[in-house]
Amino acid sequence: MLSGWLIIDKPEGMTSTRVGTSIKRALGKCKLGHIGTLDPMATGVLVVAIGEATKLIPYVTKSVPSPTSPDEGTCLQSFHAPTSPDEGTCLQKEYTFCVKFGQATDSYDADGSVTDTTQHLPTSLQLIHVCKSMLGPQDQRPPCYSAIKHNGRRLCDLARKGQTTLAPIRQIHVYELEPTLLPDESEGVVDRACFRAVVSGGTYIRSIAHDLAIKAHSLGHVVQLRRTRDGQFNITQAITLEKVLNLAHKGYIGECIVPIGAVLGDIPAVSVSEQEWKDVLCGRTFPIASANKAASNEATPGEAVPNKGEPSEAVPNKGEPNEAVQGIVQVLYNGTLIAMGHVTDGVCFPRRVLHPE
Numbered sequence: 001m002l003s004g005w006l007i008i009d010k011p012e013g014m015t016s017t018r019v020g021t022s023i024k025r026a027l028g029k030c031k032l033g034h035i036g037t038l039d040p041m042a043t044g045v046l047v048v049a050i051g052e053a054t055k056l057i058p059y060v061t062k063s064v065p066s067p068t069s070p071d072e073g074t075c076l077q078s079f080h081a082p083t084s085p086d087e088g089t090c091l092q093k094e095y096t097f098c099v100k101f102g103q104a105t106d107s108y109d110a111d112g113s114v115t116d117t118t119q120h121l122p123t124s125l126q127l128i129h130v131c132k133s134m135l136g137p138q139d140q141r142p143p144c145y146s147a148i149k150h151n152g153r154r155l156c157d158l159a160r161k162g163q164t165t166l167a168p169i170r171q172i173h174v175y176e177l178e179p180t181l182l183p184d185e186s187e188g189v190v191d192r193a194c195f196r197a198v199v200s201g202g203t204y205i206r207s208i209a210h211d212l213a214i215k216a217h218s219l220g221h222v223v224q225l226r227r228t229r230d231g232q233f234n235i236t237q238a239i240t241l242e243k244v245l246n247l248a249h250k251g252y253i254g255e256c257i258v259p260i261g262a263v264l265g266d267i268p269a270v271s272v273s274e275q276e277w278k279d280v281l282c283g284r285t286f287p288i289a290s291a292n293k294a295a296s297n298e299a300t301p302g303e304a305v306p307n308k309g310e311p312s313e314a315v316p317n318k319g320e321p322n323e324a325v326q327g328i329v330q331v332l333y334n335g336t337l338i339a340m341g342h343v344t345d346g347v348c349f350p351r352r353v354l355h356p357e
Contacts (some may be wrong), residue, residue, distance in 0.1 A: 003051030004257035009238035026248035044227030094229035108206035122216035
């Protein structure tokens with residue numbers, strides 16, 4: 001069974017679901033999912049999970065909780081930069097986008113209907129100051145035209161039927177926001193400008209553009225949007241959908257698939273013995289030792305630890321000593337990712353067992 005990740009440069013005019021459907025049709029019978037929906041008008045990085053990789057989506061879209069957090073796979077509510085290897089932050093994404101000022105639309109982008117207009121346009125200097133004011137943690141209300149669900153139905157589907165429902169406010173973080181294309185005259189008004197943003201996962205760039213225009217005492221909507229980075233994947237690693245479909249047709253799709261465990265970053269790894277591997281496949285728990293103990297033994301990342309009747313050794317990804325492992329871990333056998341687990345009080349509970357080919 002084919003398992004791994006495809007980093008797609010999504011073309012304009014296609015929904016993310018349609019991209020996935022096209023790939024699934026080309027590959028035949030397989031499980032498939034994607035991380036981070038892109039609007040039809042948007043282009044750029046779309047991470048597609050194939051086969052067993054679909055089980056890892058919750059671990060890629062969420063950060064690793066700190067050791068004191070009991071919740072697996074939830075985003076930390078603090079938005080400061082990590083101060084230790086154990087502390088996570090929400091997945092960061094990078095975008096470039098262009099805004100047309102003077103008009104507001106119901107979808108906050110060019111695909112929507114104009115709802116209001118104004119003759120007041122911002123100056124370049126205003127936009128620079130507004131961008132600086134929008135940095136940091138903040139509340140955001142996503143557009144009514146979004147994939148967020150209300151009572152089991154997507155808000156965009158309700159909006160198209162005239163049933164406008166306000167999306168719930170969410171916490172986001174804007175790490176970077178800067179103009180990339182402005183007129184030279186700082187006092188001259190601007191009817192269109194382009195920006196670059198680095199934001200936390202779950203942030204709507206359309207809402208960023210909408211709020212930015214209002215803060216500049218104007219109105220505006222997105223006319224161009226491109227995701228240039230999603231977590232650790234950037235646009236230079238992405239390949240076109242056309243190329244993926246051609247490779248799949250020729251039987252060479254494996255050439256562009258990223259290995260299943262390559263997206264897990266600095267999540268600690270636990271190497272298990274053969275007996276414990278069998279336990280994991282059956283969903284049974286097993287005890288582990290601290291990484292400090294592992295660091296003093298011969299165990300290294302990706303190596304199986306001989307079963308001598310002792311607890312398995314927790315091996316940090318980089319082979320460095322660590323505090324007692326707690327929280328989300330990768331479970332490895334002979335260097336192969338076999339499961340994602342959660343360690344509590346020295347006991348590992350398998351949460352997602354993988355069965356790669």
